[in-house]
Structures are given as C-alpha cells and as structure tokens.
Amino acid sequence: MPHALLATSAENSLPIWLVTENAWSTVSAQLPKAAQGFAKAQGFEGKAGSHCLLPDADGNLSGVAFGLPNGDAKQRDPFAVGKLPSVLPDGIYRFETEAPNPALATLAWLLGSYGFSRYRKRHEKSVRLVVPNGVDAEEVTRIADAVAASRDLVNTPTSDLGPDGIEAAARRIAERHGASFTSIVGDDLLKQNFPMIHAVGRASATPPRLIDFTWGKADAPRITLVGKGVAFDTGGLDIKPSSSMLLMRKDMGGAAATLALADMIMGAKLPVRLRVLIPAVENSISSNAFRPGDILDSRKGITVEIGNTDAEGRLILADALALADEESPDLIVDFATLTGAARVALGPELPPFYTDDDALAADIARHGAEQNDPVWRMPLWYPYQSQLDSKFADMNNTGGPMGGSITAALFLRRFVESAKAHVHFDIFAWNSATKPARPEGGEVQAARLMYALLKERYDL
Structure with a gap:
C-alpha cells in the first residue's frame, strides 16, 4: 500500500455513516439500539460537520456518524470528511x-x-481509511504527498529555508525523478543576463539564484512552470510594516506550488517535456x-523603473x-x-488567474471545480496597461492605486510573446484558519487543478 493512512483490506475496519x-432518522433506525440511544443522548442530528462515535452494547466503538450538508451539490464541501482524521481515535x-x-x-x-511538526512534537495518530472502490490509491497518494511536501516548505521559516533551501528542495525533487538540474547563483546571474533577479536578491547574505530543471523527452509537448521563490520579503527599502512581515515566509508559495x-x-x-524555473x-x-x-535592465531588453521595491516578485518572474x-513552449x-x-x-x-486563451480558461475553471481547487478568471484588461507607463523607462513596476492584481498580470504578460x-x-498560499483538509498554515493552490488539466490533455 503506498500510504500509511490508507488500507486495502476492510478487515477489522469500522464503518463511517x-x-x-x-437522512439521519432513516440511517439511525437501522443502527443497533445501543448506538441509537447514545447518538440521541449526545444530541447528534446529522448537522454538517458534526460527528458522533457510536458504541456497541459493551461500550466499544462500533462506528461513526458524520454529518454532511443538506441541499444541492454546490453547498457541499467535497473535503468535508477531511475533518475526521483529527477527531477519530x-x-x-x-x-x-x-x-x-x-x-x-x-x-x-x-x-x-497533515501536520507540520518540524519545530514542535505532534502526536502521530494511526487513523487509516479503507480505499473506496474505484479510487486510484497510487494517484491520490502522489497528489497528497506532493501537497504535503510543499506545505512543509511554505510553513518553514526563512531561518531554515532561504534561497539556498528552496534550491535544495527543488534539487531533491528533480533528482528523485531523474531530471536535469542547474542553478545560476549570485553574480553569474549578471553574466548570463538575469539582471532583475540579481537586483532584487543582491542585498541578502544568501545570494539570489535561478533554479532550472528539465524532465521528459525533448520532442514531447513543452510545458514550462515558473514559480516565485521569494524566501522572505521585507519590502526592500519601501519596507513593509511589521504586521505585514509576519507571513512573509509564504512569499515563496508560488515556488512551492510549482x-x-x-x-x-x-x-x-505524463508524456510532456517539463521545464521548471524558480527565481x-x-x-x-x-x-x-x-x-x-x-x-x-531585464533579460528581454525592456527597461523597468522601480516605483516600489515591494513589487519585487514581478521583477524576478x-x-x-x-x-x-525563448523556447516557444506549448504552455x-x-x-x-x-x-x-x-x-x-x-x-x-x-x-x-489570467490568460488570453479562452479554451484554456474554460478548462481551468472546470478542473478547479471538479478538483475542489477553486480559482476565478480575471481580465487581462489592456487599457490598464497605461498605468505601467514610465517617463524614463519602457515601463514602471507598479500601476495605479486600483486594479493592482490586473496591472501585475499585465506587467508579466509583457515578457511572454512566443x-x-x-x-x-496570483495565489495566497496560506490557510488563515483551519477547515476540513486545509489546516491553518501553508497551502498549495491551483497545482492540483493544473495537474488534472495536463493529465486530461496529454495522458492519452
């Protein structure tokens, strides 16, 4: 079995209703008297998110009842049962x-x-689920393990995960899958024409770098992933207030999702030629x-005036x-x-999310809904591009006081032509409060839906 939290055999397993x-009254009527009476005494009525441990006549655990929402499917959270591992014995x-x-x-x-236990011991429970019929356990496990590993990265403070730590994490993944890995570090960024990555990162004691790895056959469809890897963002000389720095460990959440x-x-x-780039x-x-x-200066030859040093992510991206x-990839x-x-x-x-490709946008929206990985299309509204005008350079790195996510997307779009x-x-990469399957802390957004989309397109 590929994961310690899953089981292949239902032997000695306990039922979850x-x-x-x-529906509770109908289900309850079919339960043994001891379970019926206990649930009634506990006031369990099947309310969404509630659970009740059901005993047998001897007081031993005989099963669990768990409440799901009434109403149509749009009101249901497909991750609702993700609460159970934290509350079951x-x-x-x-x-x-x-x-x-x-x-x-x-x-x-x-x-x-999932739980992040690097700095504080966590009681490890042994709560396992029998894999339901028709579920590909290997596939689900791969996805869950990838999410967990990237949650760990986002949760790790910069004292233990600087730019070099991001590189080490990327190298481990690349080497595990036999990918070809390189990294351009420090002043070599200037020699190889990555001036904006160098400019943003040069003030740190840990040199900036561009992580680059490739995998797959050269003649396969070319898919390139780019992730923002800002290990910590003070805001630079346009310094953030201290309250805004508290979560800046998560500013490498784009790299983690990638x-x-x-x-x-x-x-x-998947039969693709994959390239991963993480500044x-x-x-x-x-x-x-x-x-x-x-x-x-920038690699593309576009000059950029700095209107705010806290708009640094778009520069390295x-x-x-x-x-x-430069490779004219498919995506x-x-x-x-x-x-x-x-x-x-x-x-x-x-x-x-932002794209000019309507078919791609429709697929993203559909897979986001199907995978419970929600996103929402926003417009690349080109009239706002004038907000990025500069009197002294080809463009400014900041727009006006409104539409900031759109102008940031328009900035990036200038660097993609072929x-x-x-x-x-434009992800957040953090759960501000715990919800089922989404504990407070680092989160991976939009990666699962893109995996489903790529699998549908290329795994024929």
Whole structure:
C-alpha cells in the first residue's frame, strides 16, 4: 500500500455513516439500539460537520456518524470528511455510505491528516481509511504527498529555508525523478543576463539564484512552470510594516506550488517535456539594495523603473518568464503570491488567474471545480496597461492605486510573446484558519487543478 493512512483490506475496519440531517432518522433506525440511544443522548442530528462515535452494547466503538450538508451539490464541501482524521481515535475506518466524490473524499482524508511538526512534537495518530472502490490509491497518494511536501516548505521559516533551501528542495525533487538540474547563483546571474533577479536578491547574505530543471523527452509537448521563490520579503527599502512581515515566509508559495505540480507530473510520468524555473531570492535591506527610482535592465531588453521595491516578485518572474518564452513552449504556467489586491478582490481562498486563451480558461475553471481547487478568471484588461507607463523607462513596476492584481498580470504578460499559451495564478498560499483538509498554515493552490488539466490533455 503506498500510504500509511490508507488500507486495502476492510478487515477489522469500522464503518463511517455519511449522513445529512434529512437522512439521519432513516440511517439511525437501522443502527443497533445501543448506538441509537447514545447518538440521541449526545444530541447528534446529522448537522454538517458534526460527528458522533457510536458504541456497541459493551461500550466499544462500533462506528461513526458524520454529518454532511443538506441541499444541492454546490453547498457541499467535497473535503468535508477531511475533518475526521483529527477527531477519530486510532483505528481503520471505511465509508459505509458512499461519499459524494470518493476520490476527493480519500484525498481529503490524506490532506486532513497533515501536520507540520518540524519545530514542535505532534502526536502521530494511526487513523487509516479503507480505499473506496474505484479510487486510484497510487494517484491520490502522489497528489497528497506532493501537497504535503510543499506545505512543509511554505510553513518553514526563512531561518531554515532561504534561497539556498528552496534550491535544495527543488534539487531533491528533480533528482528523485531523474531530471536535469542547474542553478545560476549570485553574480553569474549578471553574466548570463538575469539582471532583475540579481537586483532584487543582491542585498541578502544568501545570494539570489535561478533554479532550472528539465524532465521528459525533448520532442514531447513543452510545458514550462515558473514559480516565485521569494524566501522572505521585507519590502526592500519601501519596507513593509511589521504586521505585514509576519507571513512573509509564504512569499515563496508560488515556488512551492510549482514544485508540487512538477512532482505530480513527473510522478505520473505524463508524456510532456517539463521545464521548471524558480527565481529564488530574499528581498532584503542593505547598502546595495535596489532603490525606488532605479531603472533596471531585464533579460528581454525592456527597461523597468522601480516605483516600489515591494513589487519585487514581478521583477524576478519577468526574467524567468523571458527565458521560458525563448523556447516557444506549448504552455507557460506561473504561480506567485503576487498582490494584496487579489485578496481584496477575491479573498484568500479563491485565487485569480489570467490568460488570453479562452479554451484554456474554460478548462481551468472546470478542473478547479471538479478538483475542489477553486480559482476565478480575471481580465487581462489592456487599457490598464497605461498605468505601467514610465517617463524614463519602457515601463514602471507598479500601476495605479486600483486594479493592482490586473496591472501585475499585465506587467508579466509583457515578457511572454512566443509561447502558445500562458496562464498566471496570483495565489495566497496560506490557510488563515483551519477547515476540513486545509489546516491553518501553508497551502498549495491551483497545482492540483493544473495537474488534472495536463493529465486530461496529454495522458492519452
């Protein structure tokens, strides 16, 4: 069995009845008297998210009832059962009543079992789920493991995960799958024409770098992933207030999502030629930090005036996107914790995405809904491009006071010309509060839906 949280045999397993309030009375009537009486005494009515441990006549655990929402499917959370691993006692369990989406329910079980224990001991429970009929345990496990590993990266503070740590994590994944790996570090970035990555990261004691690995046959469809790897963002000389720095460990969440998606693709051996580019920097403050008003060269030859040093993610992504575009790949996907404006518009749980490709946008929206990996298309509204005008350079790195997520996407779009398609995800990479299968802390957004999309397109 590929995962310690799953079981292949139902022997000695305990049933989980998934019920709604409307269905509870019918299910309850079929239970043994001891279980019926205990549930009634506990006041269990099948309310969504509630659970009841059901005893037998001797007081031993005989099963579990868990409440799902009434109403149509749009009101249901396919990850609802992800709450159970944290509240059930050790044991092996099975779904006695079929989950609305067994594959997502199994994934939720695995994701809900996640805990970050690097700095504090965590009680390791042995709560296992019998794999429901028709669920590909290997596939679900690959996805869950990739998400868990990337959650770990986002949760790790910069003291233990600087740009060099991001490189080490990427190298481990690349080497595990036999990918070809290189990294351009420090002043070599200038020699190889990545001036904006160098400028953003040069003030840190840990040199900036561009991580680059490739996998798959050279003649396969070319898919390139680009992830923002800002290990920590002080805001630079336009320094953030301290309250805004508290979560800046997650500013490499784009790199983490990219690595999760790459791990899924390579683990499934999708017939694509994959390239992963991660500009990894720390936006720090020192005597050599780049300044407001500086004008930077870029790999693409576009000069950029710095309107704000806290808009650094788009700068490092621009150099990486320019490199990605030089190969004219079939698809470029970039992930970045790019703007607070995206959170104002859509909140932390619904990342916006931007693309000019309507067919790709429709597929992204569909897979986001199917995989419970929600996203929302926002417009590349080209009239706003004038907000990026500069009097002294080809463009500024900041737009006006409104539409910040859109102008950031428009900035990136200037560096992609030859790729057949490009999509940009402006993710949050963090759960502000615990929900089923989504514990508080680092999160991977949009990677699972893109894996499903690529699998549908290329795994024929």
